[in-house]
Every structure is written in C-alpha cells, then in structure tokens.
Amino acid sequence: MxxxxxxxxxxxxxxxxAMTAHAISVSLPTWEDNVDYEKGNKRVLDAMETGYPRFFIHRSIQKLAALCLNKFGRPDELCILLPSPRVATQARDFLSSQQPSLPSRIVEFVICPSISSLPPEPCTPSGTSSVDIIELQILLFDKSHWSTAKSFWQHTGDGISSRMAETALNLLGEFTPISNLTSPMMEKRETKPYSRNRHYSRKSSTPTSISPTTPLTPIVTTPLQSRQIDEELLNEENLTTELTTYLEERYGRNLPLFNAGLAKQALKRRIAGGLLPSDEDFGKIDDVARAGGAGKKAVSEEDVFLYPTGMSAIWHAHEVCRVAKRRSGGQEGKSVCYGFPYTDTIKILTKWGPGCHFFPTGGNQDIPSLEKVLELKSSDEPPILALFCEFPSNPLLTSPDLVAIRKLADKYGFVVVVDETVGNFINVEVAAFADIVVSSLTKIFSGDANVMGGSLILNPNSSHYTILKETLSTTYEDLYFPEDAVYMERNSRDxxxxxxxxxxxxxxxxxxxxxxxxxxxxxxxxxxxxxxxxxxxxxxxxxxxxxxxxxxxxxxxxxxxxxxxxxxxxxxxxxxxxxxxxxxxxxxxxxxxxxxxxxxxxxxxxxxxxxxxxxxxxxxxxxxxxxxxxxxxxxxxxxxxxxxxxxxxxxxx
Missing domain, CATH: 3.90.1150.10 (Aspartate Aminotransferase, domain 1)
Incomplete structure (x- = not known):
C-alpha cells in the first residue's frame, strides 16, 4: 500500500x-549518480536535460551562445552571455585580475524586431514594461580560460536567464529547443546547424548580413496587449483587495508580460512584509512589518532591491559594502564569514576584495574569537568591512547569535549581512538585527522551482542606511528579466x-x-x-x-x-x-x-x-x-x- x-x-x-522547461534542479536519484556527476562521468552528463542554472548552463542559453560565438567569435574562443555593459565590464575585470591576467573582449549584440512589426512605439530596453529588445553582452575569451569565466557566472549569479535566452532566440527566429549540446557551453563548436542563411534570414526578404545593432525580424511575434492597468490603481500606496481581484479575474494566474513592472512592485511589497490580501492565511500573523517596532521604521518597498538570483543579491551586497566604504573615505578591510556557508558565499568574500576571516562553527563559542579579531586589528590594517552569516545556516542549521553580533557591529562599525533564505521571513525576523538582508527567492518564496530570483533589503534603522542607500541609488541595475519577475510574482502569492x-x-x-x-x-x-x-x-x-x-x-x-x-x-x-x-x-x-x-x-x-x-x-x-x-x-x-x-x-x- x-x-x-x-x-x-x-x-x-x-x-x-518533471517536464518543466525552466526547471532549476535535475534528478540525481542515487548516491552513485551524484558522485559520478561530480567526477564528470559521461553516463550522467549525457543524461542531464538541465541542472542548477548557475552550475549548468541552460540549453537555451547554450544555443544562443553558440549562435553568438558563430557570428562574433574566433575558432579558439568561447563566451558567456551577460545582461548589461556593467556586468560585462565586471566580468572582464575579473578575468584581468587573475594571475597571470587573462585577456577578453566584449561584444554588444542588440536583438530587436523590425519597426514594421511593432506598434507605433520605439523599442524599449529589456527589463521595462515589455520585452521588445534584447541587449546581450558577449564576453569572449580563449577556450583555455573557460573554467575561470564560468566561475564569474557561478559566483555572481549575474548571467542571463533561460527565459531571456528564449526571448532572444524567438526574436532571432531560432525558437526550436536544442537537444544535445555539450556542457560546458560550446566546448565543441557546431557551425553547420547555424549557417548564416538559416540563422539570419527568413524565407522573405530579411538581410543575410546583419551588424550587431541591426534590428532583426522575428519569425513568431506575440502582439502586445493594448489593455493597460488603471493608473489610479497602480498609484495606490498598497495593492488593495480590489486590485488583486481585478488582476486575478482579468488576467488569470499570470500577469501579462507588459505589466512586469507591476509584478516587481508586488514582489517588493511582499518581501517588505506587505503580503497581499489575496494570500491564503492573510492576517493570521499580526506583525508582518519588517524591522519595525516601537520607535523604529518598518522596511518599505523602496528599501527592497530585486536581483536575478539569490547569489547575485549576496555578491551585490558585498559590492555595495565595498563601494560605500570607499565613498565614505575609508579603506576597505576584510569581511567575516560567520558560520559554515553555502559554498559560493565564501568564494565571493575571498575572490573579491582583500579576503575574509572564516569562523566555520558560527555559534556562541565563536563570539569571543570574533571580538578578539576585531580588537587586534593593527593600525596599518583597515577594520572589518562586513560580517556575512546565514540564519539558520545551510546545511548545519546553526543560528548565529544575532543579538551579540549586532552589539559588536555597533561597537566596531562593520555592516551585518544576513542571508534569511533558510529561515524565511514568515518564520523569523532578522531585519531588526541586520543592516542588509539577502534572500534567494528561488527557494521557498517561489516554491515551484521554475524561476530564479533574489532580493536585498536595507534596514532603514541602520546607522549605515544613508551611505548604503546612496550607493545603491547610483549603482543598482534592474537586471531581473520581466518574464522571470512575472513567474516569481505568481508563484509567491501562496x-x-x-x-x-x-x-x-x-x-x-x-x-x-x-x-x-x-x-x-x-x-x-x-x-x-x-x-x-x-x-x-x-x-x-x-x-x-x-x-x-x-x-x-x-x-x-x-x-x-x-x-x-x-x-x-x-x-x-x-x-x-x-x-x-x-x-x-x-x-x-x-x-x-x-x-x-x-x-x-x-x-x-x-x-x-x-x-x-x-x-x-x-x-x-x-x-x-x-x-x-x-x-x-x-x-x-x-x-x-x-x-x-x-x-x-x-x-x-
């Protein structure tokens, strides 16, 4: 039975x-399968339809990269695809910072339908209300440097998403999924299936030679819906019951893509603590405000920043601390990794900046050792920049003493960054103790395991709030692909x-x-x-x-x-x-x-x-x-x- x-x-x-085009996990059902995966065994790799997106390049991204490589690359090159010039520059700088320095080059590839196929409006940048244009940044480098370039993709979480790749392929007329590309991406270049005539021309009169900025005509286009959400509803301070009902009844489970901006707004409010009245069990927890309390400001949606992955939120939290320190005239010091972390967190803290102090246990017994490090900083070494911890930690489920850490941070002036992914803000409230709270929305916030996302929250009561907010206001890029935001909003309603x-x-x-x-x-x-x-x-x-x-x-x-x-x-x-x-x-x-x-x-x-x-x-x-x-x-x-x-x-x- x-x-x-x-x-x-x-x-x-x-x-x-199972049978999910943008699944974020892959089945490795036995212990031996997992070992053979780590060893790169052909038996396992050949069977993999997908993998975790920061480790396994999604097949649609592989296909798009192969097309880009065929157009812009040399026979001795590979590439990774990135969503903005700033990210591409950071990737290039990462390669050049290696010892010895690794050269690379950036090509911008703008993919846009022809004006004749669009409504009488100019193309709008990717990430706004509709996706009429994809601006790809192609980082090209020698094949021998693949593993280093791939580590940038993995650690930062700022590579393009599979849905962005599919949109680009649709605009290029290459919407049929690819089946048997090898991993890592384009280890073997396949040029025959992507001949210029097939790739860059339709059976009509589309040119056969196209520059990186020439608009392309897609084979399949989806007409933009003309209906717009009532501006009066959009401008209300909260997403009301009426608006929630309106969205559900008029559009069904998913918001239309042109309202991705509304989806992002809903996500920010949900993360800030303002869960929608349509959520099941709404009101059964009285206190949903983040970091609020007697004499304290609650987190607002303006304090929430969305990122394409949870790892991206962590990487940018570290980067914001570094930039803010320089802007305030201070010298950047090491960070602290407090507790055994998810694998990429400690790699971020060691590969960018001057390094980190690692306290693998992250328990009460480490508090005196941490304070000793803080006290013994020599005059010629800058003070600690930030402390990163998880609440609870993954996989040992240790909960650091945030009360003691907060006291030390106030005394010695470092930033506290808490990853609340495992705890989740329904079960715990860490924003009151942290200066920055990060989370992987990919996990339980989504639940459906079919979309990536991350968030970063600034605590408005933090002594570092002003400089961190000013830094983010000038450095933050909305890299969250609109279709991903729409799926995340839908998934997180319950x-x-x-x-x-x-x-x-x-x-x-x-x-x-x-x-x-x-x-x-x-x-x-x-x-x-x-x-x-x-x-x-x-x-x-x-x-x-x-x-x-x-x-x-x-x-x-x-x-x-x-x-x-x-x-x-x-x-x-x-x-x-x-x-x-x-x-x-x-x-x-x-x-x-x-x-x-x-x-x-x-x-x-x-x-x-x-x-x-x-x-x-x-x-x-x-x-x-x-x-x-x-x-x-x-x-x-x-x-x-x-x-x-x-x-x-x-x-x-």
Missing amino acids: IATILPPAIPLGGTVP YRSRIKTINDNAHLVTEYLYSHSLSNPSHPSQTIIKKVYYPRWITPETYVQSQRLPTLGKGGFGGLFSLTFTSMIASRAFFDALPCAKGPSLGTSFTLASPYTILAHYYELDWAAGCGVEEGLVRISVGQEEEDVAMAMFQVALQAAERAVVEESGRGR
Missing part, C-alpha cells in the same frame, strides 16, 4: 520538477500557506527521525541515524531570538533539515531508498533531497569535515505532501538503511 501512495521517481537527468504546511510536515518528520537518532536517550537499539540537524535541536536558544511568534504551523522551524548516519553504508542506503525528488536546491513545494557534501564539496571533503560537515550528510527540504505520504517516505528510507547495515554486518562476520 505504501508503494502506491509514494510519488513516482524522476529518472536520472530529468528536470526537477507563500504563507505553503510555509504553514511545510512547517507542519517538517515538524512531524523530524520528530520521527529524532526519536530514531542517537540524540534520543531512548532510541531503538538498531539506530543508524547519528544526528538530526534542525533548528528545534540545533542552537534553539539563538533561533528563538529572531523567531516570529505566534508561529505559523507547528514549531515554526522551517522545512530544511540534515541527517548524519553511523556509517557511509547507512547514508547511501537511506538516500537511495528515499522515494522523493533528488537533486540540488531547496525550498521546493515537494520534498527534495541531496547528499549535500558530495554535491557542494566533493573535491574538498576533508576541509568540509574539518568544519563539521560530514561526507555522508543528507540534506532534505520538506514539501507539501500529505502527512501520511511524507511519513511513509522516511519510514521506507529508514527501514532500507537499517537493513543495509544489518546485511553489511552479516557479511563482515
């Missing part, structure tokens, strides 16, 4: 979610109700697993679970400092937890038997698991182990399944792991 109610398996390399269900499911599942772990004094004799990493049991005293009360659902500890086991045999058997989606990412509406350390730190396992992150750790993001289904999944996996350990023990006798 259990087998009939469990979700079907997604085959190796399939999109997660954010609250999803959080409640996930809180309830995670509370139920982790309680069962904890009872079968060595941490429980009355655990069963055959226990193979060593530890359950979940805020309920990991640093609960500091988690509660920022926990929203009353909690939404049981516990209010979120949907992410990690498990360690008594042996690698148990880890592998548990993971392989767990009947849920398996792949990178978290915060999905469905349960998603991964052997986190293998995926994130395969070539630095000893280093990760030294930071307390074991090789056999399994990370699980709980979804919205029915409670009996959620429980059955983990019961099946635990029983399989226990059998595997018994069988291995029998073979060893």
Whole structure:
C-alpha cells in the first residue's frame, strides 16, 4: 500500500520538477549518480536535460551562445552571455585580475524586431514594461580560460536567464529547443546547424548580413496587449483587495508580460512584509512589518532591491559594502564569514576584495574569537568591512547569535549581512538585527522551482542606511528579466500557506527521525541515524531570538533539515531508498533531497569535515505532501538503511 501512495521517481537527468522547461534542479536519484556527476562521468552528463542554472548552463542559453560565438567569435574562443555593459565590464575585470591576467573582449549584440512589426512605439530596453529588445553582452575569451569565466557566472549569479535566452532566440527566429549540446557551453563548436542563411534570414526578404545593432525580424511575434492597468490603481500606496481581484479575474494566474513592472512592485511589497490580501492565511500573523517596532521604521518597498538570483543579491551586497566604504573615505578591510556557508558565499568574500576571516562553527563559542579579531586589528590594517552569516545556516542549521553580533557591529562599525533564505521571513525576523538582508527567492518564496530570483533589503534603522542607500541609488541595475519577475510574482502569492504546511510536515518528520537518532536517550537499539540537524535541536536558544511568534504551523522551524548516519553504508542506503525528488536546491513545494557534501564539496571533503560537515550528510527540504505520504517516505528510507547495515554486518562476520 505504501508503494502506491509514494510519488513516482524522476529518472536520472530529468528536470526537477518533471517536464518543466525552466526547471532549476535535475534528478540525481542515487548516491552513485551524484558522485559520478561530480567526477564528470559521461553516463550522467549525457543524461542531464538541465541542472542548477548557475552550475549548468541552460540549453537555451547554450544555443544562443553558440549562435553568438558563430557570428562574433574566433575558432579558439568561447563566451558567456551577460545582461548589461556593467556586468560585462565586471566580468572582464575579473578575468584581468587573475594571475597571470587573462585577456577578453566584449561584444554588444542588440536583438530587436523590425519597426514594421511593432506598434507605433520605439523599442524599449529589456527589463521595462515589455520585452521588445534584447541587449546581450558577449564576453569572449580563449577556450583555455573557460573554467575561470564560468566561475564569474557561478559566483555572481549575474548571467542571463533561460527565459531571456528564449526571448532572444524567438526574436532571432531560432525558437526550436536544442537537444544535445555539450556542457560546458560550446566546448565543441557546431557551425553547420547555424549557417548564416538559416540563422539570419527568413524565407522573405530579411538581410543575410546583419551588424550587431541591426534590428532583426522575428519569425513568431506575440502582439502586445493594448489593455493597460488603471493608473489610479497602480498609484495606490498598497495593492488593495480590489486590485488583486481585478488582476486575478482579468488576467488569470499570470500577469501579462507588459505589466512586469507591476509584478516587481508586488514582489517588493511582499518581501517588505506587505503580503497581499489575496494570500491564503492573510492576517493570521499580526506583525508582518519588517524591522519595525516601537520607535523604529518598518522596511518599505523602496528599501527592497530585486536581483536575478539569490547569489547575485549576496555578491551585490558585498559590492555595495565595498563601494560605500570607499565613498565614505575609508579603506576597505576584510569581511567575516560567520558560520559554515553555502559554498559560493565564501568564494565571493575571498575572490573579491582583500579576503575574509572564516569562523566555520558560527555559534556562541565563536563570539569571543570574533571580538578578539576585531580588537587586534593593527593600525596599518583597515577594520572589518562586513560580517556575512546565514540564519539558520545551510546545511548545519546553526543560528548565529544575532543579538551579540549586532552589539559588536555597533561597537566596531562593520555592516551585518544576513542571508534569511533558510529561515524565511514568515518564520523569523532578522531585519531588526541586520543592516542588509539577502534572500534567494528561488527557494521557498517561489516554491515551484521554475524561476530564479533574489532580493536585498536595507534596514532603514541602520546607522549605515544613508551611505548604503546612496550607493545603491547610483549603482543598482534592474537586471531581473520581466518574464522571470512575472513567474516569481505568481508563484509567491501562496507563500504563507505553503510555509504553514511545510512547517507542519517538517515538524512531524523530524520528530520521527529524532526519536530514531542517537540524540534520543531512548532510541531503538538498531539506530543508524547519528544526528538530526534542525533548528528545534540545533542552537534553539539563538533561533528563538529572531523567531516570529505566534508561529505559523507547528514549531515554526522551517522545512530544511540534515541527517548524519553511523556509517557511509547507512547514508547511501537511506538516500537511495528515499522515494522523493533528488537533486540540488531547496525550498521546493515537494520534498527534495541531496547528499549535500558530495554535491557542494566533493573535491574538498576533508576541509568540509574539518568544519563539521560530514561526507555522508543528507540534506532534505520538506514539501507539501500529505502527512501520511511524507511519513511513509522516511519510514521506507529508514527501514532500507537499517537493513543495509544489518546485511553489511552479516557479511563482515
């Protein structure tokens, strides 16, 4: 009976979610699949339809890059595609900063329909109310420098999105998906399918030779809808119930693309705490204001900035701190990475700027060590620039002492940047302690795992607010592709109700697993679970400092937890038997698991182990399944792991 109610398996390399064009995860259903993926095994790579977008270049982006390379590149070059001249310049500077310096060049490619195919309006830049033009920045470099250029794409999160690539392909008349390009992007150039006649001409009279700025005529165009949202509604201070109903009834689930600006406005208000009245469970949490309170200003939508990915928000938070410090006449110092972070965060802090101090535990025991570093700064070394932490951390679910960190920041003048992705602002409120709050909207805020996004919030009560806001007002670029914003707005409407269900499911599942772990004094004799990493049991005293009360659902500890086991045999058997989606990412509406350390730190396992992150750790993001289904999944996996350990023990006798 259990087998009939469990979700079907997604085959190796399939999109997660299944059959989703812009899926942000890929199915790696066994432990061996994950190891072979890290090793670059052909068996796995050939099966992959997609992958996490900052690591695996989406097929549509690969195809567009191949077209650009065929037009502008040399035989010894590869390229990455970027959304603005500023980002392209930053990428070029990153390559030139390497030792030795790596040369590169930038080509701007403007893709726009011919004027005759448009309404009587000029083309508007990408990112505004309608997408009539795509302005690509093509960074070209020697093939041997691919891995370095790809690291810029990965760490900054500022590459173009798959939907932007598809829009560009549509404008070029190349809208058929490509199937079997190799990864990384264009390792082998295929010129035959992209001959000039096929690529740059229609069967009509479109020219066969086109300069980078010549408008192109698309094969397929979607007429712009003439209906416009009532200006009176748009100018209201809040998205009212009437407007919400108007949007739902008139346009259905998705806003039309020409109203992407409205979608972004709704996202900013939602992130600032002003969740729409149409959201399920609206009003069941009285205090939704971010950072507000007695004598304090609440976060407004003007304090929220959107980015194409969560990693982009983190990268730009670091960049804003650096620029603000220089503008205020100070000298840029090192940053602090407090707690074991998501892999790219520490790489950002070490590859841009003078480096960072790393405190891998990030617990109360590190506060004295942190203060010692702050006190012992020599006169010839600038003070700490900023402290970056996660609340709670990924994958160990440690909650740093934000009260103590805030006191140190006020005393020594550094900026506090908190990543709230795992905690999410329905369960916790960190804005009161941070100067900057960043989040990956890709995760639980979206839930559907079909669009990327990130946000950065400035705390209006911060002593650094004025200089940070001034810096952002002159450096911020809206790189969030309109269609991505529309999907993110749609996905996040039921954010609250999803959080409640996930809180309830995670509370139920982790309680069962904890009872079968060595941490429980009355655990069963055959226990193979060593530890359950979940805020309920990991640093609960500091988690509660920022926990929203009353909690939404049981516990209010979120949907992410990690498990360690008594042996690698148990880890592998548990993971392989767990009947849920398996792949990178978290915060999905469905349960998603991964052997986190293998995926994130395969070539630095000893280093990760030294930071307390074991090789056999399994990370699980709980979804919205029915409670009996959620429980059955983990019961099946635990029983399989226990059998595997018994069988291995029998073979060893």
